[in-house]
Amino acid sequence: MKNGWEELVSIDNIDVRVEAEDWKDAIRKAGQLLLDKGDIESAYIEDMIASIETLGPYIVITKGFALAHAAPCEAVKNNAVSLINLKNEINFGSQNDPVRVVMCLACVDKESHIGKLSKIAMKLMEKDMIEKLANCDSKEELYKTINAVKEEA
């Protein structure tokens, strides 16, 4: 971290214009980025899907944005966050549908990720942020938008 800047989502954990068939597929694709890095095992992806089947689509916490997550468990190896935007809008059955941006959150316990997630929350509360994230056409653009990397003058 320098000058108060902290990377919230790494470029490897970002993808854009992802094609998903339905909400389960959208979560699988967001989760796959973390699976590829070894931050989670595939059981965690199924946990995220199962939690929505049990508890409903409450993870669509704001218009167009789903925060996929499940309880901390052994299938989570490292605290990690991935972020994708979707090529096609997907309905989760929420009043905040349709979803265009999916973030996948994996945490090893209930506390150690709080600092970073707080910063992500503040970022998401910025005006029109979900719209901006949804409209990014490249990984680099999405990376810069979520991490607020200042453009070189």
Added chain:
Amino acid sequence: MIEPKIQCVCGFGCGSSLMLRMAIDDILRKHSLEANTFCGDVGTCLSNPCDVIFISRELAERIVDRAEVPVVVIENFMDSSEVEEKVLAYMNKED
């Protein structure tokens, strides 16, 4: 006035509830209001002592009949005007 304890609830008490807690803290700061905010999960939130529960619509249905404290439903966790309106409505009632 004693600081009210505000419990923010999601499925597991570590993801979306934290987002909601940040939004509520932001509003409290903006209006110089004092309250204790913390996160809970839908399975155990009713046994955590608090003065009010803030929760999403989908999850509210699971607890509202059994809750002994007011349950405030938030549709859009990141919509600061909705969160502001509902936090202020609760805090003003407390005064």
